[in-house]
Amino acid sequence: MKPIRLAAAALALGLALVAVWPSGWGAARAGDSSAAAPAAPEFTGIDHWYNSPPLTMSGLRGKVVLVEFWTHECINCLHVLPHTKALYDTYAKQGLVVVGVHTPEFEEERDPARVAAAIRRYGITWPVATDNALGTWNAWGNRFWPALYLIDRDGRVVYRHFGEGNYEETEQRIRQLLAKA
Numbered sequence: 001m002k003p004i005r006l007a008a009a010a011l012a013l014g015l016a017l018v019a020v021w022p023s024g025w026g027a028a029r030a031g032d033s034s035a036a037a038p039a040a041p042e043f044t045g046i047d048h049w050y051n052s053p054p055l056t057m058s059g060l061r062g063k064v065v066l067v068e069f070w071t072h073e074c075i076n077c078l079h080v081l082p083h084t085k086a087l088y089d090t091y092a093k094q095g096l097v098v099v100g101v102h103t104p105e106f107e108e109e110r111d112p113a114r115v116a117a118a119i120r121r122y123g124i125t126w127p128v129a130t131d132n133a134l135g136t137w138n139a140w141g142n143r144f145w146p147a148l149y150l151i152d153r154d155g156r157v158v159y160r161h162f163g164e165g166n167y168e169e170t171e172q173r174i175r176q177l178l179a180k181a
Contacts (some may be wrong), residue, residue, distance in 0.1 A: 045135020
Protein backbone atom coordinates (compact mmCIF):
# COMPACT_ATOMS: atom_id res chain seq x y z
CA MET A 1 0.00 0.00 0.00
CA LYS A 2 2.85 2.42 0.81
CA PRO A 3 4.47 2.13 -2.66
CA ILE A 4 1.14 3.08 -4.30
CA ARG A 5 0.79 6.17 -2.11
CA LEU A 6 4.39 7.14 -2.79
CA ALA A 7 3.91 6.73 -6.55
CA ALA A 8 0.66 8.77 -6.44
CA ALA A 9 2.38 11.53 -4.45
CA ALA A 10 5.31 11.61 -6.89
CA LEU A 11 2.91 11.79 -9.85
CA ALA A 12 0.94 14.61 -8.22
CA LEU A 13 4.14 16.54 -7.51
CA GLY A 14 5.33 16.06 -11.09
CA LEU A 15 2.02 17.32 -12.51
CA ALA A 16 2.09 20.33 -10.19
CA LEU A 17 5.63 21.21 -11.32
CA VAL A 18 4.65 20.95 -14.98
CA ALA A 19 1.68 23.26 -14.37
CA VAL A 20 3.74 26.04 -12.77
CA TRP A 21 7.19 25.62 -14.29
CA PRO A 22 8.32 29.00 -15.71
CA SER A 23 9.55 27.58 -19.00
CA GLY A 24 5.97 27.36 -20.15
CA TRP A 25 5.58 23.56 -20.30
CA GLY A 26 1.96 24.02 -19.28
CA ALA A 27 1.43 27.25 -21.21
CA ALA A 28 -1.31 27.56 -23.74
CA ARG A 29 0.03 28.49 -27.14
CA ALA A 30 -1.23 31.10 -29.58
CA GLY A 31 -2.76 29.13 -32.39
CA ASP A 32 -4.08 26.43 -30.04
CA SER A 33 -7.79 26.01 -29.94
CA SER A 34 -9.23 29.00 -28.11
CA ALA A 35 -11.89 26.77 -26.57
CA ALA A 36 -9.17 24.82 -24.73
CA ALA A 37 -7.52 27.96 -23.33
CA PRO A 38 -8.67 29.39 -19.98
CA ALA A 39 -10.67 32.60 -19.86
CA ALA A 40 -8.64 35.62 -18.76
CA PRO A 41 -9.65 36.71 -15.25
CA GLU A 42 -10.91 40.24 -14.66
CA PHE A 43 -8.75 42.98 -13.19
CA THR A 44 -9.64 42.80 -9.49
CA GLY A 45 -8.86 45.06 -6.55
CA ILE A 46 -7.11 47.70 -8.63
CA ASP A 47 -6.14 50.79 -6.60
CA HIS A 48 -5.53 53.19 -9.49
CA TRP A 49 -5.26 53.30 -13.27
CA TYR A 50 -2.58 55.34 -15.04
CA ASN A 51 -2.73 56.40 -18.71
CA SER A 52 -6.30 55.12 -19.03
CA PRO A 53 -9.71 55.01 -17.44
CA PRO A 54 -10.39 51.67 -15.70
CA LEU A 55 -10.35 48.70 -18.08
CA THR A 56 -12.06 45.34 -17.84
CA MET A 57 -11.30 42.10 -19.63
CA SER A 58 -14.93 41.96 -20.74
CA GLY A 59 -14.55 45.46 -22.19
CA LEU A 60 -11.40 44.37 -24.05
CA ARG A 61 -13.22 41.45 -25.72
CA GLY A 62 -12.55 41.51 -29.45
CA LYS A 63 -9.01 42.84 -28.96
CA VAL A 64 -5.63 41.14 -28.65
CA VAL A 65 -4.29 42.00 -25.18
CA LEU A 66 -0.84 41.68 -23.63
CA VAL A 67 -1.03 41.77 -19.82
CA GLU A 68 2.33 42.32 -18.12
CA PHE A 69 2.78 41.87 -14.37
CA TRP A 70 5.71 43.99 -13.22
CA THR A 71 7.01 46.16 -10.42
CA HIS A 72 9.26 49.18 -10.73
CA GLU A 73 12.12 47.91 -8.53
CA CYS A 74 12.44 44.50 -10.21
CA ILE A 75 15.56 44.44 -12.39
CA ASN A 76 14.15 41.67 -14.58
CA CYS A 77 10.99 43.74 -15.11
CA LEU A 78 13.12 46.72 -16.11
CA HIS A 79 15.02 44.55 -18.61
CA VAL A 80 11.72 43.46 -20.21
CA LEU A 81 10.21 46.98 -20.40
CA PRO A 82 12.07 48.06 -23.59
CA HIS A 83 10.73 44.95 -25.33
CA THR A 84 7.20 45.66 -24.12
CA LYS A 85 7.57 49.25 -25.33
CA ALA A 86 8.74 48.03 -28.75
CA LEU A 87 5.75 45.67 -28.99
CA TYR A 88 3.40 48.49 -28.02
CA ASP A 89 4.98 50.95 -30.44
CA THR A 90 4.90 48.42 -33.29
CA TYR A 91 1.52 46.75 -32.81
CA ALA A 92 -0.82 49.15 -30.98
CA LYS A 93 -1.96 50.67 -34.28
CA GLN A 94 -2.72 47.13 -35.50
CA GLY A 95 -4.95 46.47 -32.50
CA LEU A 96 -2.68 45.24 -29.70
CA VAL A 97 -3.68 46.51 -26.25
CA VAL A 98 -0.94 46.41 -23.62
CA VAL A 99 -1.95 46.55 -19.95
CA GLY A 100 0.67 46.74 -17.22
CA VAL A 101 -0.32 45.40 -13.82
CA HIS A 102 2.05 46.92 -11.28
CA THR A 103 2.08 44.48 -8.37
CA PRO A 104 4.49 45.39 -5.55
CA GLU A 105 6.92 42.96 -4.01
CA PHE A 106 8.14 45.42 -1.35
CA GLU A 107 6.27 47.94 0.79
CA GLU A 108 7.85 51.03 -0.83
CA GLU A 109 6.59 49.85 -4.24
CA ARG A 110 3.01 50.51 -3.07
CA ASP A 111 3.56 54.29 -3.03
CA PRO A 112 1.49 55.84 -5.85
CA ALA A 113 3.97 58.71 -6.25
CA ARG A 114 6.81 56.24 -6.85
CA VAL A 115 4.72 54.25 -9.33
CA ALA A 116 3.77 57.44 -11.21
CA ALA A 117 7.41 58.56 -11.26
CA ALA A 118 8.52 55.15 -12.63
CA ILE A 119 5.85 55.29 -15.34
CA ARG A 120 7.16 58.72 -16.41
CA ARG A 121 10.85 57.75 -16.06
CA TYR A 122 10.47 54.63 -18.23
CA GLY A 123 8.21 56.28 -20.81
CA ILE A 124 5.29 53.94 -20.25
CA THR A 125 2.32 55.26 -22.20
CA TRP A 126 0.07 52.20 -22.15
CA PRO A 127 -2.49 51.61 -19.36
CA VAL A 128 -1.07 50.58 -15.99
CA ALA A 129 -3.14 49.28 -13.09
CA THR A 130 -1.75 49.29 -9.55
CA ASP A 131 -2.56 46.04 -7.77
CA ASN A 132 -1.35 46.81 -4.24
CA ALA A 133 -3.65 44.24 -2.59
CA LEU A 134 -2.59 41.56 -5.12
CA GLY A 135 -6.22 41.01 -6.15
CA THR A 136 -5.47 40.69 -9.86
CA TRP A 137 -2.19 38.85 -9.18
CA ASN A 138 -4.13 36.21 -7.21
CA ALA A 139 -7.07 36.09 -9.65
CA TRP A 140 -4.61 35.26 -12.43
CA GLY A 141 -2.71 32.76 -10.24
CA ASN A 142 0.47 34.66 -11.07
CA ARG A 143 3.66 33.98 -9.12
CA PHE A 144 6.41 35.70 -11.12
CA TRP A 145 7.81 39.13 -12.03
CA PRO A 146 7.78 39.82 -14.88
CA ALA A 147 4.99 37.74 -16.34
CA LEU A 148 3.46 38.20 -19.79
CA TYR A 149 0.05 36.86 -20.77
CA LEU A 150 -1.45 37.09 -24.27
CA ILE A 151 -5.22 37.19 -24.51
CA ASP A 152 -6.97 36.41 -27.79
CA ARG A 153 -10.02 38.23 -29.14
CA ASP A 154 -12.28 35.71 -27.38
CA GLY A 155 -10.84 36.71 -23.99
CA ARG A 156 -8.78 33.55 -23.50
CA VAL A 157 -5.20 33.25 -22.23
CA VAL A 158 -3.41 31.65 -25.17
CA TYR A 159 0.23 32.29 -24.26
CA ARG A 160 2.26 33.13 -21.18
CA HIS A 161 5.91 33.71 -20.44
CA PHE A 162 7.64 34.28 -17.11
CA GLY A 163 10.90 36.17 -16.69
CA GLU A 164 13.16 37.67 -19.31
CA GLY A 165 13.69 36.38 -22.82
CA ASN A 166 11.52 34.67 -25.42
CA TYR A 167 11.06 38.06 -27.08
CA GLU A 168 10.92 36.71 -30.64
CA GLU A 169 8.37 34.02 -29.75
CA THR A 170 6.21 36.53 -27.90
CA GLU A 171 6.25 38.86 -30.89
CA GLN A 172 5.46 35.97 -33.24
CA ARG A 173 2.46 35.03 -31.09
CA ILE A 174 1.22 38.62 -31.17
CA ARG A 175 1.50 38.71 -34.97
CA GLN A 176 -0.41 35.40 -35.22
CA LEU A 177 -3.21 36.69 -33.00
CA LEU A 178 -3.47 40.02 -34.81
CA ALA A 179 -3.61 38.22 -38.19
CA LYS A 180 -6.68 36.23 -37.13
CA ALA A 181 -9.79 38.18 -38.03
